Amino acid sequence: SQELEQSPQSLIVQEGKNLTINCTSSKTLYGLYWYKQKYGEGLIFLMMLQKGGEEKSHEKITAKLDEKKQQSSLHITASQPSHAGIYLCGAPEETSGSRLTFGEGTQLTVNP
Amino acid sequence: DGGITQSPKYLFRKEGQNVTLSCEQNLNHDAMYWYRQDPGQGLRLIYYSQIVNDFQKGDIAEGYSVSREKKESFPLTVTSAQKNPTAFYLCASSILISNYGYTFGSGTRLTVV
Numbered sequence: 001s002q003e004l005e006q007s008p009q010s011l012i013v014q015e016g017k018n019l020t021i022n023c024t025s026s027k028t029l030y031g032l033y034w035y036k037q038k039y040g041e042g043l044i045f046l047m048m049l050q051k052g053g054e055e056k057s058h059e060k061i062t063a064k065l066d067e068k069k070q071q072s073s074l075h076i077t078a079s080q081p082s083h084a085g086i087y088l089c090g091a092p093e094e095t096s097g098s099r100l101t102f103g104e105g106t107q108l109t110v111n112p
Numbered sequence: 113d114g115g116i117t118q119s120p121k122y123l124f125r126k127e128g129q130n131v132t133l134s135c136e137q138n139l140n141h142d143a144m145y146w147y148r149q150d151p152g153q154g155l156r157l158i159y160y161s162q163i164v165n166d167f168q169k170g171d172i173a174e175g176y177s178v179s180r181e182k183k184e185s186f187p188l189t190v191t192s193a194q195k196n197p198t199a200f201y202l203c204a205s206s207i208l209i210s211n212y213g214y215t216f217g218s219g220t221r222l223t224v225v
Binding site: 043103104 | 143147149151153154155157160162178200202204208215216217218219221
């Protein structure tokens with residue numbers, strides 16, 4: 001089965017700093033989703049990447065999928081306290097496209 | 113507004129008791145899922161259903177049961193056979209081919225007392 005490894009597991013940054021979270025797959029990715037979760041709440045969809053080399057941005061968050069489609073990164077520019085939370089990557093299984101496997105998540109703290 | 117509703121938000125269960133977590137969606141999504149989240153372990157799939165009256169086991173189905181009698185509803189029963197049920201449970205739904213992945217409910221925190 002597919003495994004997704006996220007790094008770092010946790011991250012503490014000062015407000016205004018840039019940061020990057022990585023998601024690495026053991027197999028070729030057929031799609032990669034990024035979600036954000038506030039503690040004790042559900043997950044909120046951020047972005048979906050599908051093509052090798054694809055890059056998408058929303059406000060100050062940029063996600064990229066590498067050409068080999070085995071690694072994705074999520075970059076936050078000029079972080080704000082509102083960016084704090086848990087970031088999770090998810091990928092569809094090859095044999096069941098609707099079933100997602102998730103990474104363990106990255107806990108982000110942004111200090112004002 | 114369309115969405116997915118989980119209830120209750122908090123649930124306490126005595127050891128040896130079964131308990132059922134509710135999940136309802138009005139998004140007309142075909143597929144529904146149950147995940148368990150423990151600290152430091154991300155989300156693990158318990159059960160999923162792609163069509164009414166059919167469902168498949170996920171990676172950690174032991175001690176859990178589900179039903180899918182209606183498209184809108186996918187309740188999860190945590191049975192007494194589940195040895196470590198204290199966790200945060202998340203329900204999600206999706207159309208079968210989507211660029212937006214899942215829509216998640218707000219979760220149910222189950223505690224065994």
